[in-house]
Every structure is written in structure tokens, then in C-alpha cells.
Amino acid sequence: MDVLSLIGLILAFVAILGGNLLEGGHVSSLVNGPAALIVLGGTLAAALLQAPMSAFKRAVQILRWILFPPRIDLPGGIDRIIGWSMTARKEGLLGLESVADSEPDPYARKGLQLLVDGAEPASIRSILEVDFITQENRDIQAAKVYESMGGYAPTIGIIGAVMGLIHVMGNLADPSQLGGGIAVAFVATIYGVASANLFLLPVANKLKAIALRQSRYREMLLEGLLSIAEGENPRSIELKLQGFME
Structure with a gap:
């Protein structure tokens, strides 16, 4: 967590x-129920209108990353790559076949399988780059759904405030109706500003940071796999990959 x-x-x-x-x-x-309906409903409606279905579905899927982010172990990844390179030096690239079959990470498994199949380094790079860039863009677009909601919420809150004031102005002759309208006006503004600045925008930025960290991890795997394909020494591979450490 x-x-x-x-x-x-x-x-x-x-x-x-x-x-x-x-x-x-x-x-x-x-x-305040009316204020919540105006701000939350209006913000969600604006996001649904802006975002494609794929981005919205992905946004819902990765929201859990806020409390339960995917495990990204850069030092552990380097150790795994060094282990693969030592296996390749001792047994050849075909020795990585059993490693590929048992690899739980789909991205690493695809890279190892390309090594076993004897793909050229340029081919490995083009295939795996498409994978991690596509995944990064997909997750960034999902994070932008929350960013857009954070932009809309304060404005929707102002709309709620204006609607409340319209209600107040229309009932100046009846003091008993003034309290509810004023409450909607001010509470709607609070809902809009607070939800944007205390939840939606921070969530968007956190999701972007996680997506970029995942991409850095995949890029490190890619460089390691290319180094193995080119027959580099395990020690030189380790020194190269340490540049990806935070």
C-alpha cells in the first residue's frame, strides 16, 4: 500500500x-445533496463527453494505483538482467528459453523470446519500443481523464453557486427559502474547488508519475536485452543499467 x-x-x-x-x-x-449532484454529476458528464471510452475504462482500472501501485523494482530488474546475461554467455541465447517460459512479466517474456528466436537487435528494439511507448501513452491518457475532471470541477462549482444565487434572488420575498439557496451556492463552490485540488489533480499527477516510472523500467529492460543480444559483458551491462537508478 x-x-x-x-x-x-x-x-x-x-x-x-x-x-x-x-x-x-x-x-x-x-x-448538501443538490450541490453534490451539480458538481459531481456535471464534472463526470464533462469527462465522459471529452474522453474516449478506452481512456475512461483505463482510468477506472488504474485508480487503485493510488493506494496499491504496481511494484517497480529497478535494482531487482538489473539483477535479473545480469542473471540472463550470464546464462546467455554460458549456454548461448537458446539457454534463455526456459527462463522465458517461466518469466511472469509479459514485456520481459516477449523480449527474452525474441532473443531465443535470434532476432536482430534493431528488430528487438523496434518491437519492444512500440510496446512500452503504447502502454505509456495509454496510461498517460487515462491519467489525463482525472486531470480534465480537476479542471472542470471548480467551474462546475461556480455554475452551482450561480444557480443557488438565482434561487435566492427569485425568493427574496420569502426569507424561508433563502437559506437553502445560499447553502447550495457556497457548498457547490467548496465541492468543486476541494475535489479538484485535494483529489482529482493530485490523483492525475500521481498516476502520471507511476506510468512514467513503469516506462523507465521497461526501457531499462529493453537496453539490457539489447546488450545481451549484442554479447556485452555482464559487468558492462550492469554499469550501463545503473544509469536508470533513481
């Missing part, structure tokens, strides 16, 4: 609710 994300989510709620309580407010004053 990503502890920093969990702490961030908890701290966001504590900051908003705690500040409200310290100012003498009540939690119930921040709960």
Missing part, C-alpha cells in the same frame, strides 16, 4: 472538516 497517498487523503479530510469545526461550523453544513 502507498502510505503517502493514504496519509494525504486522510489529511485532506481532516484539514477541511477540522478547519470547519474550529471556525464553529458543523459537518452537516458541508453536506
Whole structure:
């Protein structure tokens, strides 16, 4: 679990609710059904209108990365590549066939299979580059769904505020109707700004960072596999790949 994300989510709620309580407010004053419907429904509608179905589905799939990110072990990846290179030096590239069959990572397995099949380094690079660039673009586009929602939410909140004020202006003669309209106006603004800046935009940036880190890991695997194909010494491969370390 990503502890920093969990702490961030908890701290966001504590900051908003705690500040409200310290100012003498009540939690119930921040709960407003019409405001939530306007902001959340409007923001979701705008995102659905903008994003293609594939990007939206992927955005839903990778949201869990916020708390449960994929494991990306750069030092472990280097150790695996060095092990593959030593096997290739001792047994030849065909010695990697059993390694490829048992490799759980589809990307690494494809690269190892290309080595076993005797593909040229240029061919290996072109095939694997397409894979990791396509996956990176797919995940970045999914993260941008949340980024776009973070851009729309404050504006939708303002729309909710204006609608609440319209309700207020239309009922100036009836003081009993003023409270509800004013509440929708201010709470809608809070919902829009808070959801954008405390959740949607941070989520988008975190997902982008994870996607880029995955791409760096795949690029490291690619360089390692190419070095093996070119018959480089395991020690020189290790020194080269250490440049990918953070």
C-alpha cells in the first residue's frame, strides 16, 4: 500500500472538516445533496463527453494505483538482467528459453523470446519500443481523464453557486427559502474547488508519475536485452543499467 497517498487523503479530510469545526461550523453544513449532484454529476458528464471510452475504462482500472501501485523494482530488474546475461554467455541465447517460459512479466517474456528466436537487435528494439511507448501513452491518457475532471470541477462549482444565487434572488420575498439557496451556492463552490485540488489533480499527477516510472523500467529492460543480444559483458551491462537508478 502507498502510505503517502493514504496519509494525504486522510489529511485532506481532516484539514477541511477540522478547519470547519474550529471556525464553529458543523459537518452537516458541508453536506448538501443538490450541490453534490451539480458538481459531481456535471464534472463526470464533462469527462465522459471529452474522453474516449478506452481512456475512461483505463482510468477506472488504474485508480487503485493510488493506494496499491504496481511494484517497480529497478535494482531487482538489473539483477535479473545480469542473471540472463550470464546464462546467455554460458549456454548461448537458446539457454534463455526456459527462463522465458517461466518469466511472469509479459514485456520481459516477449523480449527474452525474441532473443531465443535470434532476432536482430534493431528488430528487438523496434518491437519492444512500440510496446512500452503504447502502454505509456495509454496510461498517460487515462491519467489525463482525472486531470480534465480537476479542471472542470471548480467551474462546475461556480455554475452551482450561480444557480443557488438565482434561487435566492427569485425568493427574496420569502426569507424561508433563502437559506437553502445560499447553502447550495457556497457548498457547490467548496465541492468543486476541494475535489479538484485535494483529489482529482493530485490523483492525475500521481498516476502520471507511476506510468512514467513503469516506462523507465521497461526501457531499462529493453537496453539490457539489447546488450545481451549484442554479447556485452555482464559487468558492462550492469554499469550501463545503473544509469536508470533513481
